[in-house]
């Protein structure tokens with residue numbers, strides 16, 4: 001029942017959507033697909049699932065061909081023969097079948113006997129903690145229950161790759177954590193592409209991230225690495241990092257909104273005047289009540305807007321006079337010692353070495 005992950009390689013172009021993407025998954029990679037609305041995330045899943053034919057491209061799953069097309073020419077394996085399962089936001093269960101029959105459908109279609117298919121279905125229903133729902137009809141399920149059954153149905157067909165399109169987006173926030181934990185177990189050692197807008201999904205479910213924008217890959221790599229050192233404004237914001245937009249100047253960035261130039265380290269060479277963004281972690285920010293003198297650090301005069309407890313730290317949100325929104329993570333003790341409060345003034349400082357500059 002457990003399946004080691006599959007390898008996937010895909011290149012695809014869909015001209016009408018400005019989509020041109022190449023991705024590769026090693027066996028067992030769980031790839032989070034991130035990006036703003038309209039970036040091409042669903043398009044990527046559709047091409048892999050076989051519901052959208054690209055203008056040109058080629059894909060292999062475990063070295064066997066899924067498609068190799070150029071215009072109307074080429075080879076194209078239909079969706080049901082691909083061993084790729086797509087789990088969408090809407091669980092799309094067959095309304096006239098029981099939960100058990102829904103889950104047994106995949107194994108049955110793959111040629112399993114009625115008894116074997118039902119056994120497999122029961123096993124997967126137990127795995128997603130939905131065994132007790134076996135005899136219900138989809139109309140008698142809550143959203144969270146239906147989504148669990150949909151997961152069981154998707155994996156019961158023993159796909160080589162599971163495609164998840166924002167699986168929790170339509171769910172109540174209270175059921176999402178349970179489902180996430182369940183999905184984490186189901187995905188262990190399985191290959192998957194997970195489209196999400198939620199950083200938590202990316203952190204908990206994926207080992208790699210690809211970021212799409214306007215139909216192109218703009219960033220990819222191991223999840224922890226991409227979130228620690230994002231090279232795109234989109235990912236930096238998603239990761240909760242500070243961002244200051246502007247243009248490259250001498251050894252730093254001239255903020256678009258005005259204010260003093262921000263010193264930092266460029267990841268790739270920046271031409272003066274080129275649009276650029278300075279990124280730094282809230283952890284790298286020190287908070288003072290008066291401007292530190294003679295320090296080579298970047299200093300921002302701010303007004304505190306909000307204090308937000310986060311585990312053993314407090315996230316201090318603030319605005320600069322220019323309207324730039326910045327955050328600092330400090331200990332609760334520091335909040336007390338500095339007497340930080342919403343409306344209070346403070347100085348945020350960050351070393352240039354902790355600021356990354358990249359082109360935007």
Ligand SMILES: Nc1ncnc2c1ncn2[C@@H]1O[C@H](COP(=O)(O)OP(=O)(O)OP(=O)(O)O)[C@@H](O)[C@H]1O
Nearest residue numbers: 016017018035036037038039040041042043044212
């Ligand atoms: N059926 C369609 N026909 C034509 N163009 C489409 C179709 N579906 C999507 N597009 C276009 O293709 C591009 C990529 O859309 P896609 O749905 O793949 O993005 P996405 O990253 O999944 O977005 P979202 O986060 O909003 O779901 C967009 O410009 C979109 O307008």
